[in-house]
Amino acid sequence: MLGLDAIELARIQFAFTVSFHIIFPAFSIGLASYLAVLNGLHLWTGKDIYLRLFNYWKTIFAVAFGMGVVSGIVMSYQFGTNWSVFSDKAGPVIGPLMGYEVLSAFFLEAGFLGVMLFGREKVGARAHFFATLMVAIGTLGSAFWILSVNSWMQTPQGHGINEVGQFIPLDWWAIVFNPSFPYRLVHMVLAAYLTTALVVGAVGGLHLLRDRMDQGARVMFAMAMGMLIVVAPLQILAGDFHGLNTLEHQPAKIAAMEGHFESHPEGGAPLILFGLPNAATETVDYAVQIPYLSSLILTHDLTSPLPGLADFPVDERPPVAIVFWSFRIMVALGFAMLGLGIWALVARMRGNLYDRKWLHRAAIVMGPSGFVAVLAGWITTEVGRQPWTVYGLLSTNDSVAPVEAAAVASSLVAFILVYFMLFGAGTYYILRLMNKRLADRIPLTSIGPIRTAGITPAPAVDDKFIPVE
16 A cells, blocks of 8 residues: 555554544543533532533533544554554553553443433432533543553553563552653643633634624633633643653653754753754754753753754654654644633633624634644654654564554555544534534523623523523
């Protein structure tokens, strides 16, 4: 297939399936927590608007959750097909961790999901809130275990190697809480919350453009923008700490992210904003850079040394151009999210949050940006780890199964066709759900004064109802 060998095709196939998979958990993690907040607010205030919003978003959550489960199962099978050698060598460590994810987090999600979706009238409001909370905790638990597995592959510790070359666990605490895990867990969970906030904000903005008196859209938009202004700065701060950790444990990845081919032993490394990395000449062509800023960001010191790709053997360097650009896409979107949050905060302070049509349009445009940023971050992390599956210990070339290129190519084509049909249909259905308004009419008596984010109800157009359709 296009002259690619088996290992290249296997890498493309795994990248394709994981790219489809990660966007659904990133959304469902944040959305499960949002549903728990809505349920809790309804229980606390008795306001019907929160229950209506809960019912609106729970259907979307159910579809996204289902697609995440299906795509995750398909992805995991590749460990036994294209990457069976990796599974044999790393299985004693990663197998139990993935098993813990199923036995704890996934069972918790699955066990309470039906109650959350269908059981409110049967179990009562308090038990229903508890079930929603358990689903939210379960999604966070899944992120905990999966990121622990992946982080161990990035910064392995707590293991030994037996006589047949298998990684064997020696210290489970060190394996689970490996050096990069806390930073990556925080970074991913915050990314999931940002992704959800942007989607909710986009839906709220869409319906505000249609009717700025739409009470459900007002609550959605205010909550989403409030979440954005809080989480976006935290994410930037978490990214800074994550970068310091990556510099310590994966300096080649940092060099590729920054586009530094030459080392800077005396500090003073420039921040390359844009350019075209050229691996052949080991330069960044047409570079636009700011002197000294890379050293200041990465080490918080202008004189601390920074490594370059030239410090590493050619066959141990990650693909520079991919890592360089995916990192910049992620960072640029992060600051764009912060800018949107600040814009909304200013509008909130001026009392015209629901009247700013350009703000609402910007929120719609930014709606998918969380997914793009998650994918860009994941590409930076995974491609930046190359040429290793277990960093510094097991190469990608030594991890692939002895499968013929034709077999991998045929399954890749099948995945592409099925994924675009299946998940395309699911995504289209989710968008259709989002396009629908919250309800035909919302009784004013059910809304009352809303005690979150400083929102006050819009003036009624008559003495009983606010029309929203």
